[in-house]
Amino acid sequence: MKDSFHHFESPYDLVGRYRQDDVNGFSQELIYRMLEAADLARAYDVLDAMAGDGNLTLRMGEFCRDRKIRFPKTTVLEYSRVQSTFARHHLAPLGADVVWGDVLGMTDLATKQPLREAAFDRVLIKSANHEIPRDKQPELYQSVFRTLRPGGTFVNLGMLFDDVRERNELREIARVKDSLAGLQAAVVNRYFLTRDEFYTFLEDAGFVDVGPAHRLDYSIRSHVVAEQYFRPEVREREDLEFQGRRSGR
Numbered sequence: 001m002k003d004s005f006h007h008f009e010s011p012y013d014l015v016g017r018y019r020q021d022d023v024n025g026f027s028q029e030l031i032y033r034m035l036e037a038a039d040l041a042r043a044y045d046v047l048d049a050m051a052g053d054g055n056l057t058l059r060m061g062e063f064c065r066d067r068k069i070r071f072p073k074t075t076v077l078e079y080s081r082v083q084s085t086f087a088r089h090h091l092a093p094l095g096a097d098v099v100w101g102d103v104l105g106m107t108d109l110a111t112k113q114p115l116r117e118a119a120f121d122r123v124l125i126k127s128a129n130h131e132i133p134r135d136k137q138p139e140l141y142q143s144v145f146r147t148l149r150p151g152g153t154f155v156n157l158g159m160l161f162d163d164v165r166e167r168n169e170l171r172e173i174a175r176v177k178d179s180l181a182g183l184q185a186a187v188v189n190r191y192f193l194t195r196d197e198f199y200t201f202l203e204d205a206g207f208v209d210v211g212p213a214h215r216l217d218y219s220i221r222s223h224v225v226a227e228q229y230f231r232p233e234v235r236e237r238e239d240l241e242f243q244g245r246r247s248g249r
Contacts, residue, residue, distance in 0.1 A: 037213035047120040050128035054087030121152040133189040141205040160195040
């Protein structure tokens, strides 16, 4: 597989159930801060893009109940067919519309029909834009911009780096993990942005008032990653191999 965005396959088809918030240490407080930045009380049509199993939209339902505001009409867009199936099951009580789709083209892959332009007043992406390869990153934000109504808001919760060397070190760690897990598309495609890159892409796409709503310490929980990506026998084998390598140094 050369490029997951030219095929109907996704690394997360292989992963199956994936506890993203546990992997990243995302607390309810942090997710609520993201949703507060989206000003949902004044939102009518929301796109939860690159949504995985719909975990953010589930949190949005909790948030709206806690804040005693109406739950906006919500479309969930996810490239993995497996994760889309999970999302349909999880989100049925909320009435969210789940679309197996490609965020780069904002296209429903089942019907081959594009989502309507200027259809949403909010677009949300949580810890997912790093799944897009470097050469496709500008296309991602252009697609988000076209999907938003004039005056709409895009809220992204993700990693940004000020230090290029630090970014590259994490990229190598992620590449090894993805390779061991057999997630070849992730090995090829993942790209972690610097802050300057991200803001430049947004401004080039047409966004204004670009800047951080909140800063956070991004803490990846390696033991949860191991549980999510590897079967017990594989975890034991890889751990023994890692320990063997350490002993040989």
